Amino acid sequence: MSLNQHETVKEQYKTAANLNTRISIHEKYSTNKLGFGNWIFSHYDIQPDMKILELGCGTGDMWQSHIQALDTSTQLILTDFSEGMLSSAKSFLGEHSNVLYDVVNIENISYENGIFDRVIANMMLYHVHDLGKALSEVSRVLSSDGIFYCATYGENGIVPFIAGLLKEFGAKDKTNKNFTLQNGYDILKKHFNNVQKFDYEDSLEVTNLEDIIDYIYSLTNMTEIATVNRETFRAVLSKKMVNGVLHIPKEYGMFICRK
Numbered sequence: 001m002s003l004n005q006h007e008t009v010k011e012q013y014k015t016a017a018n019l020n021t022r023i024s025i026h027e028k029y030s031t032n033k034l035g036f037g038n039w040i041f042s043h044y045d046i047q048p049d050m051k052i053l054e055l056g057c058g059t060g061d062m063w064q065s066h067i068q069a070l071d072t073s074t075q076l077i078l079t080d081f082s083e084g085m086l087s088s089a090k091s092f093l094g095e096h097s098n099v100l101y102d103v104v105n106i107e108n109i110s111y112e113n114g115i116f117d118r119v120i121a122n123m124m125l126y127h128v129h130d131l132g133k134a135l136s137e138v139s140r141v142l143s144s145d146g147i148f149y150c151a152t153y154g155e156n157g158i159v160p161f162i163a164g165l166l167k168e169f170g171a172k173d174k175t176n177k178n179f180t181l182q183n184g185y186d187i188l189k190k191h192f193n194n195v196q197k198f199d200y201e202d203s204l205e206v207t208n209l210e211d212i213i214d215y216i217y218s219l220t221n222m223t224e225i226a227t228v229n230r231e232t233f234r235a236v237l238s239k240k241m242v243n244g245v246l247h248i249p250k251e252y253g254m255f256i257c258r259k
Contacts, residue, residue: 021218023061025204025211029248032202036252037062039200040122040151043256048073050117053141055079055106056124060089072098079104106134114143122151122254125179135191139259147258148192154181154251158204161248162216165236170224181253192257204248209237212246 026036034042040062046052048071057063057078070076077100078093080086090101104110106121107130119142128134138148155177163173179187181197188195206212213233216222240246 020059021214023059025206025215028208028211029204029206030202030250031205032200036151036200036202038065040149040254041066043198043254044118044120044149045147046070046074046118050074051115052076052118052120053079053109053111053116054120054122055104055109055138056081056121056127057089058085058123060093062122063093067093067096067099070098074098075100077102081105106137109137109141111141113140114146116141117143117146119146119148120150122149123153125150125152125184126176128178131178131187132190135188139191142259144259147256149254149256150184150188151252151254152179152181152184154253156249157251158215158248159219159222162212162219163222165240166216166225166228166233168236169228169232171222172224174221176221181251184255188255188257192259194258196256197253198256199253202250202252204246204250206246206248207244209234209241209246212237212248 030036032039052074054077057080060078063076063078067076075098076096078086078089079102080089081104083103086101086103093099102110106124106128119138121138125131125134142148153175155175157175159175160173163171165171177183181199185195185197210230213230216225216233237246
């Protein structure tokens with residue numbers, strides 16, 4: 001990722017507004033009712049007395065229904081490189097005796113070697129400027145028997161689908177492919193001996209086009225269509241609806257890594 005792209009990411013995640021818009025579309029219209037966050041948590045092995053580091057925690061929303069289930073002896077450190085996002089997470093989740101909040105850059109993790117039993121980096125590795133350095137840092141702070149969890153998307157999901165629908169307006173699929181379900185395994189194997197990939201089966205069935213239009217406007221990498229008005233989007237998308245439903249593919253999953 002170039003430095004210009006890095007600045008774009010910082011601007012996009014400086015506050016929670018754009019992220020919340022994208023989260024809400026999944027909450028409303030996903031066909032898999034388990035929910036991606038719950039699915040991810042079903043793969044976590046978290047025991048009492050463990051020390052857990054989450055990098056790029058975002059709004060912290062994935063912990064909302066799970067944080068109370070943590071044993072009080074388990075320490076959770078939620079971090080993000082954006083102070084604004086971390087502030088949102090702290091406001092959203094509140095204060096807990098076993099939860100700390102810290103501003104951390106994954107490329108330079110400010111913690112000692114091998115002190116974490118679990119490290120989490122969900123839906124953020126594709127944004128990292130130097131991914132090799134970042135994963136070396138993750139491996140460094142992870143204990144010898146620790147586990148690293150990282151969720152990501154595939155290359156055939158929502159944004160490529162939307163770009164295809166709106167190509168007549170100059171929309172292009174600029175999906176960041178630095179770390180996807182397709183290439184993540186090979187990238188992780190350079191840093192971890194054991195890497196497993198798990199796929200989450202899901203799609204969107206959108207009934208209110210205003211929500212997907214809001215989603216489109218939240219995509220800061222689709223600058224070509226930023227000036228297209230809502231009425232135009234509405235006309236194009238409505239033609240693709242079947243029985244009042246717009247079907248959109250999703251491609252998400254996660255990797256579980258051990259040293």
